Amino acid sequence: LAKTTQPISMDSYEGQEVNITCSHNNIATNDYITWYQQFPSQGPRFIIQGYKTKVTNEVASLFIPADRKSSTLSLPRVSLSDTAVYYCLVAPISSGSARQLTFGSGTQLTVLP
Amino acid sequence: NAGVTQTPKFQVLKTGQSMTLQCAQDMNHEYMSWYRQDPGMGLRLIHYSVGAGITDQGEVPNGYNVSRSTTEDFPLRLLSAAPSQTSVYFCASSLESDKNIQYFGAGTRLSVL
Numbered sequence: 001l002a003k004t005t006q007p008i009s010m011d012s013y014e015g016q017e018v019n020i021t022c023s024h025n026n027i028a029t030n031d032y033i034t035w036y037q038q039f040p041s042q043g044p045r046f047i048i049q050g051y052k053t054k055v056t057n058e059v060a061s062l063f064i065p066a067d068r069k070s071s072t073l074s075l076p077r078v079s080l081s082d083t084a085v086y087y088c089l090v091a092p093i094s095s096g097s098a099r100q101l102t103f104g105s106g107t108q109l110t111v112l113p
Numbered sequence: 114n115a116g117v118t119q120t121p122k123f124q125v126l127k128t129g130q131s132m133t134l135q136c137a138q139d140m141n142h143e144y145m146s147w148y149r150q151d152p153g154m155g156l157r158l159i160h161y162s163v164g165a166g167i168t169d170q171g172e173v174p175n176g177y178n179v180s181r182s183t184t185e186d187f188p189l190r191l192l193s194a195a196p197s198q199t200s201v202y203f204c205a206s207s208l209e210s211d212k213n214i215q216y217f218g219a220g221t222r223l224s225v226l
Contacts, residue, residue: 034213043117043203043217044156087155093211102172103148103156 004088009108018075020107022088025069033064033071036087038106044087048073075109083111115139119204119218126194126225134189134221136204142216143209145187146171147179149200150220156203162187163209194225 005023012018024033032051036044048055050062050071061074075082085106120135138145146161148171158171162181176198178190187206191198201222205215 032213041220043205043220044215045217046214049213089213091213093213102158105153105155 004090004104006086006088006104006107008105009110011110011112012078013112014079015077018078018082018109018111020073020075020086020088020109021070022073022090023070024088024090027068027090028092030092031068031090032093033062033068034089034091035060035062035073036089036103038085038087040084044103047086049093078109078111080111080113082109084109117204117206117216117218119202119221121221122219124221124223126191126223128194128196128225130194131190131192132194134191134202134204134223136187136189136218137185138187138204138206138216139185140206140216141184142206143184144212144215145181145204145206146215147177147187147189148203148205149173149198150203151200159189159202196225199223199225 034049035047037047038044048060048062050064052064055062063072085108087103087106117138143164147159148156150156157173159177160171160179162168165181165184168179168181181187201220203220204218207215
Protein backbone atom coordinates (compact mmCIF):
# COMPACT_ATOMS: atom_id res chain seq x y z
CA LEU A 1 0.00 0.00 0.00
CA ALA A 2 1.22 3.48 -0.82
CA LYS A 3 2.50 5.45 2.17
CA THR A 4 0.98 8.89 2.65
CA THR A 5 2.36 11.98 4.35
CA GLN A 6 0.21 14.89 5.48
CA PRO A 7 0.77 17.83 7.81
CA ILE A 8 -0.06 17.04 11.40
CA SER A 9 -2.07 20.22 11.92
CA MET A 10 -3.31 23.37 10.21
CA ASP A 11 -5.10 26.48 11.40
CA SER A 12 -7.43 28.65 9.37
CA TYR A 13 -10.02 31.37 9.86
CA GLU A 14 -13.69 31.27 9.05
CA GLY A 15 -14.47 32.11 5.45
CA GLN A 16 -11.04 31.19 4.12
CA GLU A 17 -10.26 28.46 1.62
CA VAL A 18 -8.20 25.65 3.10
CA ASN A 19 -5.90 23.38 1.13
CA ILE A 20 -4.53 20.21 2.70
CA THR A 21 -1.84 18.43 0.72
CA CYS A 22 -1.04 14.74 0.91
CA SER A 23 2.14 13.21 -0.50
CA HIS A 24 2.08 9.68 -1.89
CA ASN A 25 5.27 9.21 -3.88
CA ASN A 26 4.89 5.46 -4.43
CA ILE A 27 1.30 5.52 -5.64
CA ALA A 28 0.50 2.61 -7.94
CA THR A 29 -1.25 2.77 -11.29
CA ASN A 30 -4.49 1.27 -9.96
CA ASP A 31 -4.57 3.32 -6.75
CA TYR A 32 -7.28 5.87 -6.03
CA ILE A 33 -7.02 8.77 -3.60
CA THR A 34 -9.70 9.09 -0.95
CA TRP A 35 -10.25 11.66 1.76
CA TYR A 36 -12.17 11.29 5.02
CA GLN A 37 -13.24 13.73 7.70
CA GLN A 38 -13.55 12.86 11.38
CA PHE A 39 -15.17 14.93 14.10
CA PRO A 40 -14.40 14.27 17.77
CA SER A 41 -16.23 11.24 19.17
CA GLN A 42 -17.50 10.22 15.73
CA GLY A 43 -16.45 7.75 13.07
CA PRO A 44 -14.72 8.98 9.90
CA ARG A 45 -16.93 10.19 7.07
CA PHE A 46 -16.10 9.87 3.38
CA ILE A 47 -15.57 13.24 1.67
CA ILE A 48 -14.23 12.73 -1.83
CA GLN A 49 -12.35 10.33 -4.06
CA GLY A 50 -10.42 10.76 -7.30
CA TYR A 51 -7.91 9.22 -9.67
CA LYS A 52 -6.50 12.16 -11.63
CA THR A 53 -7.00 15.85 -12.45
CA LYS A 54 -9.86 17.42 -10.51
CA VAL A 55 -12.93 16.13 -8.73
CA THR A 56 -15.55 18.37 -7.11
CA ASN A 57 -18.61 17.66 -5.03
CA GLU A 58 -20.83 19.69 -2.74
CA VAL A 59 -18.33 19.47 0.10
CA ALA A 60 -14.85 19.79 -1.38
CA SER A 61 -12.57 19.65 -4.39
CA LEU A 62 -9.69 17.27 -4.95
CA PHE A 63 -6.77 18.27 -7.13
CA ILE A 64 -4.40 15.61 -8.43
CA PRO A 65 -1.42 16.55 -10.61
CA ALA A 66 -0.42 14.53 -13.64
CA ASP A 67 2.28 12.55 -11.80
CA ARG A 68 -0.22 11.68 -9.03
CA LYS A 69 2.51 11.79 -6.39
CA SER A 70 0.48 14.21 -4.32
CA SER A 71 -3.07 15.44 -3.95
CA THR A 72 -4.71 18.49 -2.44
CA LEU A 73 -8.04 18.59 -0.66
CA SER A 74 -9.60 22.02 -0.98
CA LEU A 75 -12.34 23.19 1.38
CA PRO A 76 -13.98 26.43 0.23
CA ARG A 77 -14.96 29.07 2.79
CA VAL A 78 -14.51 26.98 5.92
CA SER A 79 -16.63 27.45 9.02
CA LEU A 80 -16.09 26.50 12.65
CA SER A 81 -17.92 23.24 11.99
CA ASP A 82 -15.19 22.15 9.59
CA THR A 83 -12.80 21.74 12.52
CA ALA A 84 -11.92 18.06 12.27
CA VAL A 85 -9.20 15.57 11.40
CA TYR A 86 -8.79 14.92 7.68
CA TYR A 87 -7.31 11.66 6.43
CA CYS A 88 -5.80 10.93 3.03
CA LEU A 89 -5.83 7.32 1.86
CA VAL A 90 -4.33 5.73 -1.23
CA ALA A 91 -5.42 2.25 -2.27
CA PRO A 92 -6.97 0.34 -5.16
CA ILE A 93 -10.75 0.23 -5.14
CA SER A 94 -11.12 -3.08 -6.90
CA SER A 95 -11.44 -6.36 -5.05
CA GLY A 96 -8.64 -8.90 -4.86
CA SER A 97 -6.37 -6.99 -2.54
CA ALA A 98 -5.55 -9.06 0.52
CA ARG A 99 -4.59 -6.11 2.68
CA GLN A 100 -7.04 -3.35 3.31
CA LEU A 101 -7.07 0.40 3.94
CA THR A 102 -4.71 1.85 6.48
CA PHE A 103 -5.43 5.26 7.94
CA GLY A 104 -2.46 7.42 8.92
CA SER A 105 -2.45 10.07 11.63
CA GLY A 106 -4.35 12.61 9.53
CA THR A 107 -4.32 16.42 9.60
CA GLN A 108 -6.02 18.25 12.45
CA LEU A 109 -7.70 21.30 10.93
CA THR A 110 -8.72 23.98 13.39
CA VAL A 111 -10.93 26.78 12.12
CA LEU A 112 -10.73 29.93 14.20
CA PRO A 113 -13.38 32.66 14.45
CA ASN B 114 -31.87 3.15 6.96
CA ALA B 115 -29.66 2.84 10.03
CA GLY B 116 -26.30 2.35 8.28
CA VAL B 117 -23.68 0.88 10.62
CA THR B 118 -24.79 0.32 14.21
CA GLN B 119 -22.36 -0.38 17.02
CA THR B 120 -23.19 -1.44 20.56
CA PRO B 121 -22.43 -0.66 23.28
CA LYS B 122 -21.30 2.97 23.04
CA PHE B 123 -19.31 2.77 26.27
CA GLN B 124 -17.90 -0.15 28.24
CA VAL B 125 -15.64 -0.57 31.24
CA LEU B 126 -13.96 -3.92 31.81
CA LYS B 127 -11.60 -5.37 34.34
CA THR B 128 -8.41 -7.01 33.19
CA GLY B 129 -9.10 -10.58 32.12
CA GLN B 130 -12.79 -10.14 31.43
CA SER B 131 -14.20 -10.99 28.06
CA MET B 132 -16.76 -9.18 25.96
CA THR B 133 -18.10 -8.81 22.46
CA LEU B 134 -18.49 -5.56 20.59
CA GLN B 135 -21.43 -5.74 18.25
CA CYS B 136 -21.57 -4.34 14.73
CA ALA B 137 -24.44 -4.55 12.29
CA GLN B 138 -25.06 -2.95 8.90
CA ASP B 139 -28.21 -2.86 6.81
CA MET B 140 -26.71 -1.81 3.47
CA ASN B 141 -25.97 -5.33 2.23
CA HIS B 142 -22.26 -4.53 2.12
CA GLU B 143 -19.92 -7.43 1.55
CA TYR B 144 -16.91 -5.86 3.22
CA MET B 145 -16.75 -5.10 6.95
CA SER B 146 -13.88 -4.16 9.19
CA TRP B 147 -12.87 -3.21 12.71
CA TYR B 148 -10.48 -0.42 13.61
CA ARG B 149 -9.13 0.88 16.86
CA GLN B 150 -8.21 4.48 17.39
CA ASP B 151 -5.76 5.66 20.00
CA PRO B 152 -4.70 9.25 20.68
CA GLY B 153 -2.21 10.48 18.11
CA MET B 154 -2.14 7.19 16.19
CA GLY B 155 -4.96 7.47 13.69
CA LEU B 156 -7.02 4.40 12.86
CA ARG B 157 -5.47 0.94 12.84
CA LEU B 158 -7.11 -2.03 11.20
CA ILE B 159 -7.77 -4.99 13.51
CA HIS B 160 -9.67 -7.53 11.39
CA TYR B 161 -11.71 -7.45 8.23
CA SER B 162 -14.13 -9.62 6.29
CA VAL B 163 -14.91 -9.73 2.58
CA GLY B 164 -18.07 -11.74 3.06
CA ALA B 165 -19.93 -14.21 5.27
CA GLY B 166 -17.59 -16.94 6.48
CA ILE B 167 -14.43 -15.09 5.41
CA THR B 168 -12.25 -13.10 7.78
CA ASP B 169 -8.64 -11.99 7.83
CA GLN B 170 -6.20 -10.14 10.05
CA GLY B 171 -5.37 -6.49 9.78
CA GLU B 172 -2.50 -4.50 11.22
CA VAL B 173 -3.13 -5.16 14.95
CA PRO B 174 -5.07 -8.45 15.33
CA ASN B 175 -3.54 -9.81 18.54
CA GLY B 176 -6.01 -10.19 21.40
CA TYR B 177 -9.07 -9.99 19.17
CA ASN B 178 -11.25 -12.55 17.42
CA VAL B 179 -13.93 -12.06 14.79
CA SER B 180 -16.46 -14.12 12.92
CA ARG B 181 -18.85 -13.36 10.08
CA SER B 182 -21.81 -15.74 10.08
CA THR B 183 -24.12 -13.34 8.22
CA THR B 184 -23.66 -10.45 5.81
CA GLU B 185 -25.14 -8.03 8.34
CA ASP B 186 -23.18 -8.82 11.51
CA PHE B 187 -19.47 -8.67 12.33
CA PRO B 188 -18.82 -8.96 16.09
CA LEU B 189 -15.42 -8.33 17.64
CA ARG B 190 -14.49 -10.44 20.65
CA LEU B 191 -11.99 -9.70 23.36
CA LEU B 192 -11.29 -13.01 25.09
CA SER B 193 -9.19 -11.66 27.96
CA ALA B 194 -9.15 -7.90 28.12
CA ALA B 195 -5.91 -6.06 28.81
CA PRO B 196 -5.30 -2.39 29.67
CA SER B 197 -3.55 -2.02 26.30
CA GLN B 198 -6.92 -2.61 24.66
CA THR B 199 -8.32 0.58 26.11
CA SER B 200 -9.31 2.45 22.98
CA VAL B 201 -12.13 3.63 20.77
CA TYR B 202 -13.31 0.93 18.38
CA PHE B 203 -14.96 1.62 15.05
CA CYS B 204 -16.73 -0.78 12.76
CA ALA B 205 -17.05 0.02 9.06
CA SER B 206 -18.62 -1.47 5.98
CA SER B 207 -18.40 -0.97 2.24
CA LEU B 208 -19.14 -2.54 -1.07
CA GLU B 209 -16.49 -5.07 -2.06
CA SER B 210 -16.18 -3.25 -5.38
CA ASP B 211 -15.07 -0.02 -3.69
CA LYS B 212 -13.54 -0.60 -0.28
CA ASN B 213 -12.17 2.94 -0.30
CA ILE B 214 -15.62 4.35 0.49
CA GLN B 215 -16.38 2.96 3.91
CA TYR B 216 -19.28 3.77 6.19
CA PHE B 217 -18.37 3.96 9.86
CA GLY B 218 -20.33 3.37 13.01
CA ALA B 219 -20.41 5.82 15.89
CA GLY B 220 -17.80 3.88 17.83
CA THR B 221 -17.45 2.03 21.13
CA ARG B 222 -15.32 3.62 23.82
CA LEU B 223 -13.71 0.83 25.86
CA SER B 224 -11.76 1.18 29.08
CA VAL B 225 -9.92 -1.78 30.60
CA LEU B 226 -8.89 -1.31 34.21
